[in-house]
Amino acid sequence: MSIYQHFRKEEHAFVDQAAGWKQQVLDQYSPKLTGFLDPRQQQIALSLTGAGGDVKVAFHGGHPDCERKRALFYPDYYVPEKDDYELVLYEIDYPSKFVKIEHPQVLGALMNLGLKREKFGDIVQEHDRLQFVCAKDIAAFAEMNLLKIGRASVRLAEKPLSHIQIPSVTWTKTMLTVSSMRLDVVAAELFKLSRSKSKAMIEAEQAKVNWKVTTDASLQLMSGDMISLRGKGRAKVFEEDGRTKKDKIKLVAGFPSV
CATH class of the missing domain: 3.30.70.330 (RRM (RNA recognition motif) domain)
Incomplete structure (x- = not known):
């Protein structure tokens, strides 16, 4: 079973990097501190270490609710301290x-x-x-x-x-119905655009999914994905909530408010 089957193709390079950090801890039996990771990269790091393994990972970026955090991969005997995150x-x-x-x-x-x-x-x-x-x-x-x-x-x-200042962020959730989980389809519904306008913005490098620019309008979104369009704001896909009678996808999404 390939490790890559759970990740998008564009994430494979980071999967390799994170797997290398994990292996370094196994080989040297000492902690490995990374640069700041976005939330999706943090999820990938967690999924690679799993629960109960010889290598664990923890994160710190200043306060618990910050987005970008440094990861500390460490052997199971080690107890991380705040100073370890530098x-x-x-x-x-x-x-x-x-x-x-x-x-x-x-x-x-x-x-x-x-x-x-x-x-x-x-x-x-x-x-x-x-x-x-x-x-x-x-x-x-x-x-x-x-x-x-x-x-x-x-x-x-x-x-x-x-x-450190801790901004108070809440999410205003909304229910959408979409014909597919394609990025251009979901973005059009989220940001009240035509499908053609949504696709054009994506192809013009004005869209990000999980903090990375993408030009693939057909990218299939998943629960937990963060989407942003330049000048339109950002939104999060929380979960799929079944189908309508016309077989459209019911989607729970949300917008941040500070």
């Missing part, structure tokens, strides 16, 4: 009375420093306060080099991890 919390000091900075600008500024996305976790915005979590090994570099975001001069102030 997280640093920064608050962005900027003249908030005069300029406005948004989440995408922070992400862009960090990426423009040449940092890989796996080196930093959630970017949290609560009114004018902006924070982000990063890996300890790039913290000093970020602090020295992130001096402007957009047109605003900024300074990074390190804070204890216990000071």
Whole structure:
């Protein structure tokens, strides 16, 4: 039985990487810390370790409800500590009375420093306060080099991890009926678009499934998938809930509200 049968083709490279981390722990009998993983990658890591095996995995990204977390693969004898995850919390000091900075600008500024996305976790915005979590090994570099975001001069102030802002996210659920679980079909229903418009946006690289850009309009969605369309927001597929008399799929989906 192939390990890949439970995963989409585009996930196979990460499956191989996570399996390699697990094998490294088995070979060296010591913990292995990864970069920040998105929730789907965390699910894959959990499924590869399973329950009761010689290798376990745990996650930490600043607080329990954050999306992006570092994974720690470790042998069953080991007891993980918070310091093992090597997280640093920064608050962005900027003249908030005069300029406005948004989440995408922070992400862009960090990426423009040449940092890989796996080196930093959630970017949290609560009114004018902006924070982000990063890996300890790039913290000093970020602090020295992130001096402007957009047109605003900024300074990074390190804070204890216990000071992280925890946004209150709730999900507004809705019931949809769709003819299939194709991405373009479900996205059209979720975001109130025509099928042709939905397909065009996907093919124009304006769609993400589980935080990854996809151009495959025919991609078959599954329960737990997160979908986003540029400029339209994001939604989560919670579960299929049977069929209608006309054999359409009843789908429970939801939209986040902070």
